[in-house]
Each structure stands twice: as structure tokens, then as C-alpha cells.
Amino acid sequence: AQSVTQPDIHITVSEGASLELRCNYSYGATPYLFWYVQSPGQGLQLLLKYFSGDTLVQGIKGFEAEFKRSQSSFNLRKPSVHWSDAAEYFCAVSGGGSNYKLTFGKGTLLTVNP
Amino acid sequence: NAGVTQTPKFRVLKTGQSMTLLCAQDMNHEYMYWYRQDPGMGLRLIHYSVGEGTTAKGEVPDGYNVSRLKKQNFLLGLESAAPSQTSVYFCASRRTSGRGNEQFFGPGTRLTVL
Incomplete structure (x- = not known):
């Protein structure tokens, strides 16, 4: 069965600092991986996704993520965080089968200090 | 396009009462999903549908039923x-086929059961 682990429940960074959110997945074949962001009181918005090709993927709002098969990881990064990036971030994996179900991690809450 | 919409946005129920949450999408998507989000638990799949007239159980289906009588609606x-059903409920939809296609989420329904 597929699973996702986000080791950090809560991260606090200063505005302008760099950010890395960790995501580890478990899936037997090539995974399809997603990062979503949820602002307070809102639904989820897709930041970026990986399903083939270049292992470094670029997303919206200046985010990027790197797929490392050897480490079963898909960490999200941003070189300089803005106050508006404060939100909860979810990593998800889509496995095989015909239903394309997503399995989500439990999320990482990001706080940005001025 | 409105995307994915959910009705109602908020609801308070008493134990034993019944209700129906409506999800509507105007993107002609085949697949639709219902999730619940609880603090520290991420999103968990309740039920899903791979097309009009079809439904299937997800990870936490007990106590819920669904119907997909029209392609654009998932109840x-x-x-x-x-x-225990106090939670935030999210609906999502995606296009048919292609593991790389992402799910699009609605804004959520916050349900409190007293």
C-alpha cells in the first residue's frame, strides 16, 4: 500500500529565509507525487507535481521540489519565504490502478515570522 | 468556470440528524472524491466515483453514503x-485517465455534530 510521511508537523522560518519541507513516500513502482498548499479556511491548491522526466520540478509561487528515488523523497523548497507563504502544506502520492486515488501526508504547518 | 463548489459551507447538526453535502464541478471531470480533514490527520478518502452512476469506498467510508446520478454532481x-463526524469535508475532481492529472479541490464544508 502507498503511504506518505511528512516528518515535520510545524516549521517556523523568518521572512526571507530559505525553506525545505520534507516528504517521504512508500510505493512499489514509479510514484506520481504532488505538493498542495492550504491557506487558512481554504481548499487545497496544487503547487507542483512530478510524474516523469526531470527530477527537479518547478511550481507556482516560486516553489520547487526534487524527486530522489534512492531516498524515496520529494522535498519542497523555496529560496526566500514570503509572509504570504504561511499555510499548511501537504505531500501526496498517486498509485496505480484505475481510480487514481491520492494518499496524503498529515501535513506541515508553516509559520513565517516577520 | 466556477471549478469545484460545495454546499453548504458550514453546518451544525445534532446527533442522529441526517444531511446531504453537495459537490458540483463544471469541468466535465469523470472522477470525483470526498475527503474528510481532521487536525493532525491530513486528508482521508471517504468515497469516490470514477464516472456517472458509479461509487466506491475509500479509506473511511463507515457512516457515509454517496451518489453520483449526474456527472457534474457528487453527493x-x-x-x-x-x-465523530465533526470534520471539514472536501470534494475533489479530476479528468479521466493519466496518473499525472491532479485533483481540483472545492473550498470545503465545515460540519459540527453536537
Whole structure:
């Protein structure tokens, strides 16, 4: 069965600092991986996704993520965080089968200090 | 396009009452999903549908029923609400085929069962 682990429940960074959110997945074949962001009181918005090709993927709002098969990881990064990036971030994996179900991690809450 | 919409946005029920949550999408998507989000638990799949007239159980289906009579609508029903069903409910949809296609999420329904 597929699973996702986000080791950090809560991260606090200063505005302008760099950010890395960790995501580890478990899936037997090539995974399809997603990062979503949820602002307070809102639904989820897709930041970026990986399903083939270049292992470094670029997303919206200046985010990027790197797929490392050897480490079963898909960490999200941003070189300089803005106050508006404060939100909860979810990593998800889509496995095989015909239903394309997503399995989500439990999320990482990001706080940005001025 | 409105994307994915959910009705209602908020609801308070008493234990034992019933209600139906409506999800509508105007993107002609085949697949639709219902999730619940609880603090520290991420999103967990309740039920899903791979097309009009079809439904299937997800990870936490007990106490819920669903129907997909029209392609654009996916209804989630609670026949006899329990306090354990207090949660935020999200609906999502995606295009047919292609593991790389992402799910699009609605804004959520916050349900409290007293």
C-alpha cells in the first residue's frame, strides 16, 4: 500500500529565509507525487507535481521540489519565504490502478515570522 | 468556470440528524472524491466515483453514503450523524485517465455534530 510521511508537523522560518519541507513516500513502482498548499479556511491548491522526466520540478509561487528515488523523497523548497507563504502544506502520492486515488501526508504547518 | 463548489459551507447538526453535502464541478471531470480533514490527520478518502452512476469506498467510508446520478454532481450523505463526524469535508475532481492529472479541490464544508 502507498503511504506518505511528512516528518515535520510545524516549521517556523523568518521572512526571507530559505525553506525545505520534507516528504517521504512508500510505493512499489514509479510514484506520481504532488505538493498542495492550504491557506487558512481554504481548499487545497496544487503547487507542483512530478510524474516523469526531470527530477527537479518547478511550481507556482516560486516553489520547487526534487524527486530522489534512492531516498524515496520529494522535498519542497523555496529560496526566500514570503509572509504570504504561511499555510499548511501537504505531500501526496498517486498509485496505480484505475481510480487514481491520492494518499496524503498529515501535513506541515508553516509559520513565517516577520 | 466556477471549478469545484460545495454546499453548504458550514453546518451544525445534532446527533442522529441526517444531511446531504453537495459537490458540483463544471469541468466535465469523470472522477470525483470526498475527503474528510481532521487536525493532525491530513486528508482521508471517504468515497469516490470514477464516472456517472458509479461509487466506491475509500479509506473511511463507515457512516457515509454517496451518489453520483449526474456527472457534474457528487453527493455525500450522513444518515445518522455522530460527533465523530465533526470534520471539514472536501470534494475533489479530476479528468479521466493519466496518473499525472491532479485533483481540483472545492473550498470545503465545515460540519459540527453536537
